[in-house]
Amino acid sequence: MRPTVHDIAAAAGVSLATVDRVLNGRPNVRGVTRRKVEEAIRELGYVRDVAAANLAKGRIYPFVFILPASDNSFMHGLHDEVRSAMSRSASERTSIRIVEVPAFDPQALVAALDALVAEKPAGVALVAADAPDVRAAVDRLVEAGVPVVTLVSDLTASARAHYAGIDNIAAGRTAGNLLGRFLGGQRGEVAVLAGSMLVRDHRERLEGFSAVMAEAFPSVRVLPVLEGRDDPDRAEALIGDLLSRHPHVIGIYSLGAGNRGLIRALQGREAGQRLTVVAHELTASTRRALQEGLIDAVLNQDAGHEVRSAVRVLKAKADGLPVIAAQERIRIDIFLKDNLP
Structure with missing residues (x-):
């Protein structure tokens, strides 16, 4: 069985409230007591389930999707998939909003990214224009502690955390x-x-x-x-x-x-x-x-899969958890008139 906070409290001879304060880095714990708890954590091999802890605390993840305002059917569908994710916010503990920028306009994208540095959402997903200024803006946002996922079109050589799209x-x-x-x-x-x-x-x-x-x-x-x-x-x-x-x-x-x-x-x-x-x-x-x-x-490419993947990856990054690569792989579908779904 995996060790629990009850096991840590028993091993360290402290209360559950003290264990909680140590795990969450809160003050008002004496140095000697903190060291006892940390030693018990090491000896027991306790690994904290961050996602479960956030669920218990009712944490909400504020995410921003930066999408091009474009009159084409695929982008309309991508917007619809993000709005669908917004409709699931209550069950997925997310708070998603869309920021629209003109299509193929790197400077508008830079301005939208820079505006989010002070806001510090839990994560940002964007359809990227591949320009040096955009890469620099993504890097500034990541340096501010905000994970970034590129959607549909990648931005290699940037500090983005993940790309949700096809090869x-x-x-x-x-x-x-x-x-x-x-x-x-x-x-x-x-x-x-x-x-x-x-x-x-x-x-x-x-x-x-x-x-x-x-x-x-x-x-x-x-x-x-x-x-x-x-x-x-x-x-x-x-x-x-x-x-x-x-x-x-x-x-x-x-x-x-x-x-x-x-x-x-x-x-x-x-x-x-x-x-x-x-x-x-x-x-x-x-x-x-x-x-x-x-x-x-x-x-x-399945726009719905890409949006769901972006949300999963941003939540994992916010929690410091690994990304399951196989789950996030976006496949290329080929349709002829004979195999239309």
Whole structure:
């Protein structure tokens, strides 16, 4: 059996109240008494269950999610998942609020992070823009004692505690293999639609995709990336213009979230212009496009799993407990029209 506070009190010859004061670092304990309790803890091998102690004390964990204000379906879904976590606050002992910043705006993100230094919530989760100023702001927040989790897009080389998202290089490579195999040896050009190269997840997907196309499908030329800022209208204009100027385009990889605009452009293409299309994120729009044959495959990440993972990790960090890596691994799902959930 694991030793308890009752065992410590008996071994040290003190009251339970004294043991509690020592364990919680509170004053009004004589030095000799404190040493007796600490010696009993060592001899008994007592390990405190911090989570259980916090539950007993009714501790509430204030968390902040910094999310981009963006008009795309995936980010709408991510906001919904955070609001769902907010609805579970009573049972999970959390107090969650959302701070919105403009999408792809590093300085707005820096300002939001710096504003939290004085507030000192129990933890912060954010969709990161990969910029030196953002890394420095994350480091300042961590130095102030606030654990940080990156969500969807990582911020390596920062002091963030954990990344809740998919392996984006692997996702890009998977997309490349799918697109290349679907093309079946055709020669031609492939367009790439991204949101912004400011975010690491888009850069890494492009890196993985380009590497596979060069290695395994050299007869296909990857065109320079189009940055649609995850804006449906901008994405529609960019793809429509590209298709009118590049008659040899045979495929499109949409690695960001401007898929509503992409789909409108695909619907308006010239009759007989067959395109193979791989996109990210299963939304109402991409689901319909899969069913209608406008998109051939969708790679998906579970936004709900990512939000739940961020909350679990931030609670563990607040309690000084280890993170269970296998539980927090976010998988890449691949959907065709034949296996839609």
